[in-house]
Amino acid sequence: MTYQATPFILLDGEAKAAIAFYARALDAEIAFTQTFGEGPADPGHPVPDAAKDRVAHAVLKLGGADLFVADAFPGTAGPDGGRVQVCLTVPDAETSRRFFDALADGGRIVMPLRKIHFSPSYGVVTDRFGVTFQIFTSR
Template identity: 40%
Template sequence: MTLSLTPYVTLAGQAREAIQFYEKVLEAKVLGIMTYADMPGTPAEMKDLIANAAIQVGESSLMLSDTPEPSIQEGKKVTICITSDDAEKSKRIFADLAEGGHINMPLEETSFSPAFGDVTDKFGVTFQIYTESK
């Protein structure tokens, strides 16, 4: 079983621009980009926005996305993405982080993960729990 932490940056429609900037400034390599057009039921005005992107910066990775909201709630620009390859472990971690905190998006199966959710812990730190597909 593997577990890793990745910073996750959420921007208001500027993720693509940020990726290009990090490619130039940090010599980042794009590992993958998924737009909202790749997800079922996306409204036309959101199709060009980035739903999820991963870049490699040296030995580290950074994930980015656009929010369809015009502004981003303070404390939500950077979250920590916990990646697991075990859905049961993801459920346990999610439940433990939610205790005394706030569930922003319930942990559930999505089109890109068998178990994905978003939770803010009792200290105000926001985590995305992402389970890799096997």
């Protein structure tokens, strides 16, 4: 099986400026950006007006590597999970569950593993060492 670990920079309303900076400073190509407001509506998790213009996800290409950059939801940024996280991309929900549960053992679940509009199984967990992982299952 193939897995991918990608650094994920999580900011508090500064993602657009950071993306422009990294593109310039690192000769990075901006491959994708989407704000929270541009994502599909989810009546169970409505996006507040204060979050609609924040970057929900961006992908920068640095040579052969990816760098993810996004803003936290308003009011959720802080020392918990730090500003740099690791996004683990895995091919199937069974592996996601196995990785998620192993990292949660002695750690803390930030967002339970669940189906979401961009992944059949996605969750966020901070392990026992204080490192936050986003577990992302490819479609």
